[in-house]
Every structure is written in structure tokens, then in C-alpha cells.
Amino acid sequence: MRALLYVQNDGTLLVQSDHPHYEALRPRLLAFAELAQRMDPIHIYRIRPISLWQAASLGSTAREILTFLRDHAAHPVPYDLQRTIAQEVAKWGRLTLHQGARERIVLRGDPESLAAARVVPEVAAITAADRSDGLVFRAAHRARVKRALASAGLPVMDHVGYQAASALSFSLREETRLRGYQEEAVRRFLRQGGEQSGVIVLPCGAGKTLVGIAVIQALGWHALVLTPSETAARQWQREFLDRTDVRPEDVSLYRPGHPVTPVTITTYQRVAAQDRRGRRRHLESLTTHPWGIVVYDEVHMLPAPLFRLAADLQGARRLGLTATLVREDGAEADVFSLIGPKCYEVPWKQLEEAGYLAAVRCVELHVPLPAAEQGRYLSAGIREQHRIAAANPAKRGVVEALLKQHAGESVLILGHYVEPLRALADALGCPLVTGTTPQPERERWFEAFRTGRIRRIALSRIANTAVDLPCASVAIQVSGLFGSRQEEAQRLGRLLRPQTREGVFYTLVSKGTVEARTAKHRQLYLVEQGYTYRVYDSHEYLPEGVDEDEAVGVPEHR
DNA sequence: CAAAAGTACC
DNA sequence: AGATCGTACTTTTG
Numbered sequence: 001m002r003a004l005l006y007v008q009n010d011g012t013l014l015v016q017s018d019h020p021h022y023e024a025l026r027p028r029l030l031a032f033a034e035l036a037q038r039m040d041p042i043h044i045y046r047i048r049p050i051s052l053w054q055a056a057s058l059g060s061t062a063r064e065i066l067t068f069l070r071d072h073a074a075h076p077v078p079y080d081l082q083r084t085i086a087q088e089v090a091k092w093g094r095l096t097l098h099q100g101a102r103e104r105i106v107l108r109g110d111p112e113s114l115a116a117a118r119v120v121p122e123v124a125a126i127t128a129a130d131r132s133d134g135l136v137f138r139a140a141h142r143a144r145v146k147r148a149l150a151s152a153g154l155p156v157m158d159h160v161g162y163q164a165a166s167a168l169s170f171s172l173r174e175e176t177r178l179r180g181y182q183e184e185a186v187r188r189f190l191r192q193g194g195e196q197s198g199v200i201v202l203p204c205g206a207g208k209t210l211v212g213i214a215v216i217q218a219l220g221w222h223a224l225v226l227t228p229s230e231t232a233a234r235q236w237q238r239e240f241l242d243r244t245d246v247r248p249e250d251v252s253l254y255r256p257g258h259p260v261t262p263v264t265i266t267t268y269q270r271v272a273a274q275d276r277r278g279r280r281r282h283l284e285s286l287t288t289h290p291w292g293i294v295v296y297d298e299v300h301m302l303p304a305p306l307f308r309l310a311a312d313l314q315g316a317r318r319l320g321l322t323a324t325l326v327r328e329d330g331a332e333a334d335v336f337s338l339i340g341p342k343c344y345e346v347p348w349k350q351l352e353e354a355g356y357l358a359a360v361r362c363v364e365l366h367v368p369l370p371a372a373e374q375g376r377y378l379s380a381g382i383r384e385q386h387r388i389a390a391a392n393p394a395k396r397g398v399v400e401a402l403l404k405q406h407a408g409e410s411v412l413i414l415g416h417y418v419e420p421l422r423a424l425a426d427a428l429g430c431p432l433v434t435g436t437t438p439q440p441e442r443e444r445w446f447e448a449f450r451t452g453r454i455r456r457i458a459l460s461r462i463a464n465t466a467v468d469l470p471c472a473s474v475a476i477q478v479s480g481l482f483g484s485r486q487e488e489a490q491r492l493g494r495l496l497r498p499q500t501r502e503g504v505f506y507t508l509v510s511k512g513t514v515e516a517r518t519a520k521h522r523q524l525y526l527v528e529q530g531y532t533y534r535v536y537d538s539h540e541y542l543p544e545g546v547d548e549d550e551a552v553g554v555p556e557h558r
Numbered sequence: 559c560a561a562a563a564g565t566a567c568c
Numbered sequence: 569a570g571a572t573c574g575t576a577c578t579t580t581t582g
Contacts, residue, residue, distance in 0.1 A: 435578045
């Protein structure tokens with residue numbers, strides 16, 4: 001049989017995506033490599049140190065990884081790469097951080113690793129003492145030490161332990177049932193008596209909030225929950241009240257000046273905020289409370305320069321939750337070092353197959369750029385090119401045709417640039433909701449959409465997180481935030497609430513422009529998760545003047 | 559409601 | 569290869 005993959009010296013894997021065993025073997029591949037590019041039928045994966053540490057933390061050995069490569073590669077694995085893999089996997093656990101005397105922590109390890117750690121400038125700058133048995137730091141530098149070492153290629157296993165926490169007792173309500181994978185997620189996080197901190201990755205709509213609540217309940221300590229927005233914070237609060245018997249007065253949104261409650265919910269923004277004097281008072285007051293656990297909702301946002309201050313709460317167990325542990329700046333490694341390794345993940349498609357999430361089909365439609373735009377496009381700089389491609393006026397006709405085809409279904413129209421999106425919404429006569437739409441007005445539109453009173457709604461980037469519109473079964477993406485895999489995944493995520501009918505996720509791409517490349521890149525995370533994109537020219541998918549049923553390439557209307 | 563602060567991407 | 573800049577967006581605050 002044909003080989004599944006070709007291994008290159010630099011850790012790049014060329015994988016035959018049409019190989020009969022590809023689907024079955026993909027999870028094992030993803031355990032230590034990341035999908036970097038698609039040139040069908042070749043999928044290009046990259047082995048990165050962070051993925052090897054991650055694999056090691058989940059118990060993989062270098063031998064297993066190398067055996068997998070030997071079994072499926074066309075040629076022998078290059079010796080240098082074999083050595084790199086063995087080295088990187090072995091790094092996990094070589095450096096460990098321990099509690100020292102009096103507010104000190106100690107970095108221990110073999111002499112070689114310690115020597116490497118010693119010369120990392122940011123580490124040297126905060127080393128309190130350099131002893132033969134290890135490097136000593138102030139406990140307050142716990143996050144900084146781990147982050148600096150990880151970015152220098154030295155992952156640290158954190159054995160410092162946690163502060164004494166206040167107890168909190170409540171139960172899940174009788175009728176609150178955890179699904180199998182949710183229970184498994186909780187179990188994995190709590191293994192070793194909950195000593196480990198880490199990240200749980202579950203698709204949008206899979207019930208991450210409930211997993212977080214179940215973890216808090218099982219641990220029985222005071223909990224701080226950090227979310228990306230006030231809206232998300234309120235959703236957590238509501239979920240706590242709906243799903244558990246926790247006393248309502250024990251759960252609150254953080255209010256500066258008011259005493260914190262056993263479960264306190266607030267946003268990354270607020271934690272990071274500083275007052276006029278430059279003091280981060282919220283962070284200070286939240287840090288002093290004896291939390292037993294801090295939950296980081298949408299933890300992929302944590303690496304932002306100020307949001308990551310929220311990771312200074314190292315005295316508590318840390319649980320990160322996200323659907324999309326990817327960033328275009330590669331800062332996922334910060335999540336690994338500041339929160340902990342990924343301890344549980346379920347591929348999106350797997351939950352679809354199990355019937356927990358709606359089935360979604362992905363379609364990429366190429367729309368020609370009209371001649372007038374074509375001229376401007378060719379003489380524009382790269383930024384302007386993105387904008388012109390995104391605002392392609394020919395997309396409007398395609399959107400109209402798709403709306404006709406999906407008459408009677410609830411459709412989201414998603415865009416990045418607000419002005420072109422506004423023009424489109426006006427032309428279609430549908431409401432537009434953006435970040436500047438006042439909260440009450442947002443709620444009114446969302447409610448109208450949920451109840452089916454309106455069937456279409458145009459959304460800017462606010463749709464990327466925490467917008468709950470469960471009835472949507474079709475999304476038309478008219479433009480996106482460049483090559484953001486994160487955004488693509490979150491947007492498809494809007495369609496995953498269980499539906500009776502299959503969802504469709506359309507992406508409109510200006511033909512022959514930079515958009516074609518960015519669109520391909522955006523899709524990589526979802527392709528990793530098992531989704532397939534069908535690509536058509538818009539006229540081929542929606543031929544003018546031809547009845548839909550006769551159109552070539554149009555899947556049967558259901 | 560406008561200004562300020564923050565994020566993500568190229 | 570890594571860093572910086574510029575643009576468009578969101579949330580929070582006064």
C-alpha cells in the first residue's frame with residue numbers, strides 16, 4: 001500500500017489526505033503535530049516543540065511517536081528529527097518547580113537543564129538565589145518563571161501546590177445530567193486528586209460551562225471565573241443558578257468595592273484594567289482572596305499582554321476552557337505554561353457523530369471581482385487588497401441567491417468590515433448588530449431571531465463569542481479577520497446547537513484575490529477537527545436563470 | 559455618548 | 569525570523 005506520509009528533516013510531514021487510513025490515523029497524528037497547510041490532496045503537518053511537550057504530558061513517549069512515523073512514512077525518519085523528537089519529549093518533567101521556604105519557590109532539575117535555565121535573561125533577572133540544588137524565586141514570580149522558561153524552549157512542570165482555600169458546598173440539581181464526555185472531562189481534570197491544573201478543549205455548544213461548574217462543585221472551594229465579556233459572565237451566573245442549588249447570594253458578578261462572593265465572575269478586561277494612577281486594583285483585590293480554583297473561560301484569549309496578568313493567580317488551581325486552542329501569533333505555548341497542559345479534548349466531528357452537535361456542511365464559494373474593483377485591487381497595497389476583496393459588491397447577489405435557496409431557514413450573515421456589512425444588510429433589509437449596538441437593542445434583535453420573527457440577521461465580530469442564537473442553521477460568511485482560524489471556528493460554532501436539519505456554513509471568497517489564501521488558512525483548525533470544505537465557483541453553484549434543482553453541484557434541497 | 563484602553567491580525 | 573506598524577474592531581468607563 002501507498003505510504004501515508006513523507007517526513008522531512010525540519011519536522012514537516014507531508015500527508016496524503018486521500019489515503020484510506022488517513023481519517024483513522026489523524027487523531028494519533030494530531031497528538032504531536034499541527035495541520036499547517038493544505039495543498040490537496042497533500043496535508044502538511046508540522047511537529048512543534050509545544051505539541052511534543054503536550055504529547056508527553058498526556059503520557060506519550062518518544063518511542064511511540066517514532067514508531068508511528070516509521071510505520072507510516074515512505075522513507076526512514078531522518079536521524080536529526082528522531083533526536084529532536086526524543087529530546088523535546090524528554091524535556092517534559094526535567095525541570096520542576098517546588099514550594100520553598102517562606103514565600104519562595106525552587107526550580108529543580110538535572111544540571112544540564114538548570115544550566116540552560118540559568119542563562120535565560122528574564123529568568124536571571126528575577127532569580128533570588130542560585131543554589132547547587134536549584135534556582136530560587138519569589139513565589140509571586142511563579143507565572144513569569146514558567147512563561148519565560150517555556151518561551152526559551154524549557155517547559156516546567158509545576159509542583160508548587162496551592163494556597164489554602166475557603167470551602168464551598170453545593171450540588172448539581174437532580175435533573176442536571178452530565179453527558180459522557182463531560183464527565184470524562186471532569187474526571188481527567190480531577191485526576192491525582194485535582195493537583196494538576198490544565199485545559200479542557202470542547203467544541204462550541206458542547207457544554208463547557210457545565211463542565212466548569214461540575215469541576216468547581218467537585219473540588220468544593222471558592223471559585224473565580226474569568227470570561228471575555230459581561231454577557232458571558234451573566235451566562236455563567238445564570239447557568240450556576242439553573243444547574244445547581246448554590247445559594248444565589250453566593251454567586252455574583254464582581255463589583256469593585258463590594259465584598260466578593262464564594263463564586264465570583266468577572267471579565268479579563270476588568271482584571272487587567274488599571275486606574276488613573278496605573279494601579280491594577282481589581283487584580284490586587286482579587287488576588288488576595290483564598291480561591292481554590294480559577295476558571296479561565298475562552299482561555300485562548302489569555303496570552304494577550306494584559307489579559308495574561310490574570311494568570312498571576314497561581315495560588316489556585318487553574319482550569320482553562322476553550323473550543324479553539326489556536327492563535328495566529330503562536331502564543332498557545334503561554335496557555336500551556338501559565339495554565340497547564342491540555343488534559344482533555346474531543347474532536348468536533350466526533351460529537352457531531354455522537355448526535356450531540358448539529359451536522360454542518362462547509363461550502364466555499366468563489367465570487368469574481370467586478371472589473372472596476374479589479375483595477376483598484378491590482379494597484380492597491382496588501383491591506384487595501386484585503387478590504388477590496390472583502391467588500392466585493394458581487395457578493396451581494398450571491399447572498400441573495402443563497403437566501404432564496406434557504407428560504408424559511410434562520411440565516412446568519414457574518415462579516416468583518418462593518419461598513420460593507422451595513423450596506424449589505426440595508427440592501428437585504430435585515431438588521432445589523434455590531435459592537436456599537438446598545439445592549440437592549442441587541443437583545444431585542446436576538447430575541448426576535450430566536451423566536452423566528454425575523455429569519456436573517458447580519459453580525460459583525462461580536463458573533464465570534466458568546467452569542468447564543470440556537471435556531472440558526474445557515475451562516476454566510478462574507479468576510480473575515482484575515483487568516484484567523486479562531487474566528488472561522490467560532491463562527492461555524494454558531495450552527496452547532498442540535499437541529500433537525502443539517503447546517504450549512506458558506507464562505508464567500510473573491511476569486512483570484514488574497515482572500516482565497518486567507519480563506520484556506522482560516523479553515524485549517526476545522527479541517528483538523530474533521531470538517532471538509534467543498535469549493536465551487538459561485539455561478540457553478542448558483543447558476544443564473546437555471547432552476548435550483550437542475551443546477552450542477554447543488555446538493556439536494558432537504 | 560464619547561473617549562480610553564484593549565485585542566487581533568497583516 | 570522576529571518585531572513593528574496600522575487598521576478595525578470590542579468593552580469598559582467617566
